[in-house]
Amino acid sequence: MRIGLLLAESRGGIGQHVASLVPRYLNAGHEVLVCAPPGTADHFDFSGATVVGQAVGLRGSDVVHAHGYRAGMTALRDRSHLRPLVVTWHNAVITSGPRGLVMRLGQRLVARGADLTLGASSDLVELARSLGARQARLAPVAAPAIPEVRKPSAAVREELGIGDAPLVLTVGRLAPQKDYPTLLSVAADVARGNPEAVFAVVGDGPLRDNLQARIDAENLPVRLLGHRDDVPDLLGAADVFLLTSHWEARALVLQEALQVGVPVVATAVGGVPELVGDSAVLAFPGDAGGLADGVRKVLADPEAAAAMRTEGLQLAAGWPDEDTVAKNLLDIYAGLVATSA
Structure with a gap:
């Protein structure tokens, strides 16, 4: 098959x-074309594929x-030439106001x-169906390869200068979807009973200055680490992984x-509950008190934390890997090509 893959800006x-x-x-013997903006094409390795800058370059594909x-x-702007068309929904629209209205109209179209x-999560599949999708089904994005932890936990902690202090780690772009103001409130709450706990946030983004200003003003135990290439090592050293997002798929x-x-404390949004099952402590989005209670539970109860680690590892072992996801998609493409011929 000649497969066309189309992306908007993504990092x-x-x-x-x-x-x-x-x-x-x-490797399966197919020809691959990738249409992506220059920044995206430069950021990721699409070696072996033909990379084009405009969707018209995907014309002639057996499936897009x-x-x-x-x-x-x-x-859709070149619908007569780009078909059959598969669209994966990776994210929900959480933007409000006129821009959000336009985006939701785009969803419907x-x-x-x-x-x-x-849909990358079940709630996205249900949303697509409610908006009139012809066919919609769940297709989770593959679990990434198991991160390789290279540095011992003690060495990572020494570099951070935290010694044996509890480490609560968050990874994500400093953007509104991640709801970092709630994370700062969680840190303030936890610090009242666990003053030695350190919250570390990996990632950059437009909210960095505002977040740092509040951290300084309230003397919060939060460190904005910026972009890092050693996330697996940081995960290996962390006592808790905290996610405060308004929405996530998987x-x-x-x-x-x-x-x-790593024991997880997260908001029960989007595809998070179906992803983590009973292996994590979940709270409502924006519920700083509930999330703080979850962090305190993990830090105060080693047996509960160990049980969460074990259950999380068992759950992760059953996720489809990248090879399985690619094969399933190829089967989907073949079915569409056969029925549209």
């Missing part, structure tokens, strides 16, 4: 997912797979225009945390 999970598909499609709403809208809609950082064996 995170969506681009990483597509980059994992490309070599597997090529757009990743995300914006990519789906791009494909993409749902009705695609031959098949795939957050890759959560998958990595469970694969390493």
Whole structure:
């Protein structure tokens, strides 16, 4: 098959997912074309694929797979030439106001225009169906390869200068979706009873200055570490992984945390509950008190923390890997090509 993969701007999970598909499609003997903005094409390794800058370059593909709403809208502009069309929904629209209204309209158009809609989490599948999708099914993004921890926990902690202090780790772009103001409130709450606890946040983004200003003003035990290349090592040293997002599908950082064996405290949003099952402590989004209680529970109860680690590792062992996800998608493409011939 000649497979066209279409992306909008991405520096995170969506681009990483597509980059994992490309070599597997090529190894299976298929021709692969990738349409992505220059920044995305430069950021990820699409070696072996033909990379084009405009969707018109995907014409002649046997199947086109757009990743995300914006990519789906791009494909619909050339709908007569880019079909059959598969669109994977990786994210929910949580933006409000006129921009959010336009984005939700785009969702509806993409749902009705695609031959098949795939959702990274069950709530996205149900949403697509409610908006008129012809066909919609669950297609989880593959669990990343198990992170390789290279440095001993003690060495990582020494570099951070925290010694034996409890370490609560968060990884994610400093953007509104992640709800870092709630994370800061969790840190303030936990610090009242656990003044030695350290909260470390890996990632950069537009909210950095505002967050740092509040950290300084309230003297919060939070460190903004910026971009790091040693996330597996940090996970290996962490006592708790904390996620405070307003919404996530199957957050890759959560998958990595469970694969390493870090107890998770997270918001019960999007695809998080179905991802973590009973292995994590969950709270409502924005519930700083509930999230703080979860962090305190893990730090105060070693037996509960050990049970969470074991359950998380067992759960992660059953997730589909990148090879399985790529094969399933190829089977989906073949079925669409056969029925549209």
